[in-house]
Amino acid sequence: MAIRKCFYILAFIFVSLNLSGYAHTLKGDPGVLKAKQLKPVGRYLFNSSGQLELISSAVHFGFSFSGSKCELYLGLNDPNAHSYIQYELDGVYQKRIKIEGSVGEPTVITAAGEGKHTIWIYKTTEASTGAILVEKIVASDIKALTAPVLPMIEFIGNSITCGAAADASEVPCGTGDYHDQHNAYMAYGPRVARALNTNFMLSSVSGIGIYRTWNLDGPSMPQVYEKVDFQVNTSKKWDFGTYSPKVVSIALGTNDFSNGDGKNARKPLDTAVFRSSFVKFIQLVKSKYPKARIAMLSSPMIKGDKRVILQDCLIAIAKKVDALYPGEKPVATFFFEPMDPRGCGSHPSVEDHAIMAEQLTPFFKNLLEK
Incomplete structure (x- = not known):
């Protein structure tokens, strides 16, 4: 009985520490935007696992969020491979980001300050490099963006x-x-x-x-x-x-x-x-x-x-x-x-x-x- 009680206490401490660390990464109440909620432009597909596969060069999707950070859960089919994304933040191009291996730890994008932000993510590499997998995006007040109606x-x-x-x-x-x-x-x-x-x-x-x-x-x-x-x-x-x-x-x-x-x-x-x-x-x-x-x-x-x-x-x-x-x-x-x-x-x-x-x-x- 004492051993079981000790186990519960340790489990509670472990969960509390993890929740504390997560809350430190994203302030406020983080929301989850699943891959199927995204609205990509370019060649893509949604696979049987519910992931978005970014296929063609510069295929892109957008979302808005509040706060100073967002977490992108991205990966590749080949755990030993790597690829790249690049992004715009609030209408300004930022940089390339290297994506390695399977979906695991999130890629964190940080804004200059709090408030509402918009991001457009672009696949840097081409179809023959392999798809970049998008599982979900986590941030406060997160919403998928639709590309404007343009030619x-x-x-x-x-x-x-x-x-x-x-x-x-x-x-x-x-x-x-x-x-x-x-x-x-x-x-x-x-x-x-x-x-x-x-x-x-x-x-x-x-x-x-x-x-x-x-x-x-x-x-x-x-x-x-x-x-x-x-x-x-x-x-x-x-x-x-x-x-x-x-x-x-x-x-x-x-x-x-x-x-x-x-x-x-x-x-x-x-x-x-x-x-x-x-x-x-x-x-x-x-x-x-x-x-x-x-x-x-x-x-x-x-x-x-x-x-x-x-x-x-x-x-x-x-x-x-x-x-x-x-x-x-x-x-x-x-x-x-x-x-x-x-x-x-x-x-x-x-x-x-x-x-x-x-x-x-x-x-x-x-x-x-x-």
Whole structure:
């Protein structure tokens, strides 16, 4: 009897200490926002465990809370892996945060002071890095935010569109893992969307092309675009009824024009296959979004004769698509000036993405107004 009484006393002390510590982390009466209550923008899914899986680059969600702190319960499917989020607090961009292993101890975000705050969380890395799992968020007076009703631009592309290899401020180029230098928030697409006050989503995969990858024959974007996570072997498809973008931007070609890695056999670029594959892909996109305006972007990383060939191909593709859809708005094209990229692995840096976005903003503004 004495032993049982001692056990109860110890248990009471343990619970009291834990509650005391928890109350010290979050003042007031903390509320819980479950994953299924969140309203994400981008590619995502809710899994059988009730978690929100953030899939695509820069997929994001928002919430408001009161006080000075909030706790995010985040993790990964692979307990040995890592990924990143980044966030805005009260409308101001803050930083990237590294997420490691399975959902466990919370990631705590601290505001400068008490009061009501708003936060938007963005996935920094791309779909191929793996999903970031959201289990719940704990804070005082917490409420999910809905993205404002605005036109949407979907940006389809490769590593450039992902914001891959753009940010070496924390992990130097040539060190760490490939995704350690990702910065989707600072990529040209989200920058353009913020400048024009639109919603956006990124449908992008590093190394991918319209009919081949940078060093292999596939998979290509047409093969993975309908898959929820852009993985060729995934059976689950994305629900294209989720959004109705006003403009769909397609920036593909850099990897089709690549010389490869010097290890895998690679045939010369077949411009006929490139053009026909691109036309078929635009038809696929138009089948998903019949009312969307289609735009094709060239590549700032392609120079010399290849740059001319790519531009000629895009012009020919636009003409072909316009002929197939004579009653619809024509396909728009934008050609970047050649760039000497300052990011890792000959990719545009965060600063280069700012230059690209500045060039693109008037182009997309015109498309949104017509």
